[in-house]
Amino acid sequence: MAHEFIIHHYPTSPFSEKVRVVFGMKGMAWRSVEIPNMMPKPDLMPLTGGYRKTPVMQIGADIYCDTQIILREIERRVPEPAAMPNAGLSFALGFWSDRPFFQATVPLIFGEIGPMVPEAFIKDREKMFPERPFDHAQMKAAAPIMKDQWRAHVGFLDAQLKDGREFISPSTGGAKPTVSDAHCYMNLWFLKSGLPQLAGTLLAEFPRVEAWYARVKALGHGKPTPMDAKEALRIAKTATSEAKPSADPHDPNSRKPGDRVSVMPDDYGRDPVVGEIVFSNAQEIAIKRNNPAVGDVVVHFPRAGFWVMTA
Ligand SMILES: N[C@@H](CCC(=O)N[C@@H](CS)C(=O)NCC(=O)O)C(=O)O
Known part of the structure; x- marks a missing residue:
């Protein structure tokens, strides 16, 4: 088996x-x-x-x-x-979601929920990022900058969806979901799960993105x-x-x-x-x-x- x-x-x-x-x-x-x-x-x-x-x-x-x-x-x-038809540059999209987009999402969330985060978690993350103290006051202070960043990254998605496509990928003409949707979905899912109100505010100008998000969410998680x-x-x-x-x-x-x-x-x-x-x-x-x-x-x-x- x-x-x-x-x-x-x-x-x-x-x-x-x-x-x-x-x-x-x-x-x-x-x-x-x-x-x-x-x-x-x-x-x-x-x-x-x-x-x-x-x-x-x-x-x-x-x-x-x-x-x-x-x-x-x-x-x-x-x-x-297929989740990866002609997948070459979808890996580059993965880097975008995992690094710059993620690095804008993390401080937005932890700047807000930081005071509720257990000490053991803070110590753990400081070990994981030895050159960066887990300072939620600093993250909160950076929130205006990060909101601008987050909005710009979501704007990339909005522009990709502008031609009415259902899903992100150029290789399927946007008719079928691919791994590119998963890459684009991650940071929106993270902010929506952690701070639904802020996510709602930041996404209000992007109804196309919200509609795409709902389509990806509807795919579920398998079994x-x-x-x-x-x-x-x-x-x-x-x-x-x-x-x-x-x-x-x-x-x-x-x-x-x-x-x-x-x-x-x-x-x-x-x-x-x-x-x-x-x-x-x-x-x-x-x-x-x-x-x-x-x-x-x-x-x-x-x-x-x-x-x-x-x-
Ligand atoms: N490049 C890694 C990043 C994974 C990552 O940073 N995961 C976070 C959680 S989503 C993590 O490991 N946090 C610390 C932990 O879970 O102990 C990947 O693509 O899998």
Whole structure:
């Protein structure tokens, strides 16, 4: 039997919402393991080897870190209905949603709800962003600037929808939802969930965007069934990775299967994961590691936005 898609996530996670929306587009069944929204994550670390962000996808003994590789892998395994037709630059759109647009959304939310946020969460996020104190007064002071930024980013969406298309993607003529909709949806979903009133005010001038948002929301989340975290560990332990060793003839650094490397995100939560290369290419690196709780697992990362170093 093919392994199930297991998502390690929590309901309020905006990056996880991208993945849930793509499951909705494809009408897929998946398993849902709820993880804490801060460290420690004792049932996740054996799987990832240190990567601590949310979400993480597990398929048997293969572990996928970061939505970029998670979405690519879902499409590879379940190509129809296509969420990534001609998907090249949709990945660039992903960077836009994950970085500048997200960085305008976070201070808007935490500037407002900051005083209610537990101390442990603040400490955790300060560890995740060591160069940036979690100062909600500062975030609140930046709100006017961030509102301007947020409005400008939503304006991009509005302009894309101006020709009456139902969905964002140019490659489907906008007739069908694609991963581009999930990228564009994330920050609106985050602000609407955290501060519905502010979102309503900022979106009032963009009825087309609101109508598109409702269409994406109506796609749903597919069919999730809860799974206990311990069950996910057990599945990893009994499964064997499906990753096949293969050389990367164009690797500019001449890395090869078996080389020991450490891989980490280049932005925040820069926890290195160490293992031996199974395969790598321009878009993916898969490394094998072992942990007593899960045995041998292969952890997959995207290349854009991640650093690979000799370990
Ligand atoms: N580039 C990552 C970003 C993931 C991310 O920042 N997720 C947030 C939650 S939505 C996070 O990890 N927060 C800290 C945590 O959950 O411990 C991706 O695309 O998956």
